[in-house]
Amino acid sequence: MLNASLIGAAAVTLSTSYAFGDVFGTKHSLHRNIKEGWSFYVVYGIIILVSAGIVVIPHAPLGLITTGVQALAGILLPSATVFLLLLCNDKAVLGPWVNRPWLNIIGSVIVGVLVVLSLILAIATFFPSVNVQVLSLVSAGVLFVGLVAAGLVWYRRRSPVKPMYGEEDRHTWRMPPLGKLPKVIWSPTQKLAMATLRGYLVIAVIMLVVKIVQLSIGG
Template sequence: MCNDRAVLGPWVNGPRTNAFTTVVVGVLVTLAVILTASVLFPDLSATAIEGIMAGCGVAGVLAAGYSFTGRRTATKEDLVDRTGRDDWRMPPLETLTRPVVSTGYKIGMGALRGYLLIAMVLVVVKIVQTALGH
């Protein structure tokens, strides 16, 4: 939604904001994976944590490569027009067209849902282990 010009008009994110946000989210997801793994497996070694970081880094580079393939290069027309920001209002919802969900968005949401599912299963396993005294 942050990139939908019909919804946000001159308040839409620019490419630098999107790149920064993507890096921040990637780092946060990596840290969440490491935290989950270290809580569930207290004997996790530094080498294993480095492996997790490397795996997340490779996944991030592959995702970035995928997102940049097939895109045209930026032109002057691609720049965000910021004129009229103070007076701009979003059009009524009923006049907006249904958003198109990209393949990259579907892949990203699928990856996040997969992570949440795995984390949930591992937490349940840890609760069962704790209850049984293992």
């Protein structure tokens, strides 16, 4: 537990501070002194203090909080993998290193499985009486049909495109600065998928918080 706490304090809080700096365009790095990267260190310190404050609260349900955090991580994981897959296909960022079709197939299957597992986790957390085996079988069937349908649509719409980059470009490619990257343009299907994912995340997180509060009060 001590090792996990130390790793979490270093990894999670630092990654959050880096993400905060990326989003708001502030200087963020451990290489900068406190005067230059003050916002980075302030965010890092606040997260540490809030986390430590929760731990020292008398009679705090730490076991329930830990379980809730793990459930929250399971719910949020699909969003990270979806954006990771999109990033791996962004030619403006990766150039000749974008995913090949077979990698996208494997990645889509993995993301689909993670989404299904996240849904099962969320439903089982909110409704403990549900039959997990039946839910898993139904979800697996829906996932299989969805992947097959998506594969057929992709196969029918695909068209031979001349590669923009050659193998020699892999050795010289450098990612452009963030400020020079073009704005991402999503298709209507991608916008609908992102809206659905966001809606699921918002609803699932709200229900999870409500469930944790109910268990805390009831316990």
